[in-house]
Amino acid sequence: MFLVAVVAMLGQLGIEITTLIATLGVGGLAIALALQGTLSNFFAGAYMILDKPIRVGDYIELEGGDKGYVQDIGWRSTKIKMLGDKVVIIPNSKIAESKLINYDQPTRAMSVIISCGVGYNENLEKVEKVTIKVGKNIQKTVDGAVKDFEPFIRYNEFGDSNINFSVILRAKNYVAQYLMKHEFIKQLKKAYDKEGIEISWPVTKVYMAKKKVD
Numbered sequence: 225m226f227l228v229a230v231v232a233m234l235g236q237l238g239i240e241i242t243t244l245i246a247t248l249g250v251g252g253l254a255i256a257l258a259l260q261g262t263l264s265n266f267f268a269g270a271y272m273i274l275d276k277p278i279r280v281g282d283y284i285e286l287e288g289g290d291k292g293y294v295q296d297i298g299w300r301s302t303k304i305k306m307l308g309d310k311v312v313i314i315p316n317s318k319i320a321e322s323k324l325i326n327y328d329q330p331t332r333a334m335s336v337i338i339s340c341g342v343g344y345n346e347n348l349e350k351v352e353k354v355t356i357k358v359g360k361n362i363q364k365t366v367d368g369a370v371k372d373f374e375p376f377i378r379y380n381e382f383g384d385s386n387i388n389f390s391v392i393l394r395a396k397n398y399v400a401q402y403l404m405k406h407e408f409i410k411q412l413k414k415a416y417d418k419e420g421i422e423i424s425w426p427v428t429k430v431y432m433a434k435k436k437v438d
Contacts, residue, residue: 278326283397297316302316335394338393338409339390360375369396377390
């Protein structure tokens, strides 16, 4: 068994093992092939435990787009608990070979970027002032927000109907951003209505050519 484990490990490291396997004989070859997947998952699990690219409790996004908390890293597979309380069980070798995003490393705090836009007739200095005031209130009052962070905005595009900009807030962790966005959008709409700031909807202007009169 020890010899088979060594052979499998050499294969994981990219070392040519065909000749070595041949020397083990038919019986050894059958055992090696039967345990190849199991040993691959075992060594991948050991790698994750030692190198810690992910840890129990981390919030990660898998290559296919699934997101969730790392619930357990076992010797064969890793359990990911999704936000809908569903658990995805993935072989360790698949995780070790895949690209993934770990939202909790190197720090759990993260920027929250919200896209906004206002009509072309608006005073941009006033828009910035009102928007930042709402952002500061979100940072101070919403659970999961970084209390001492100073929000800011950046104008970035002349859109078809609006001058577009981004608002940058700060959350303590990935999941906290959902409530922050929810409250920010509600409060910003209320503040804009109060201040008479317009968020335009798409409008198409059609210009008719004048008919020449002889």
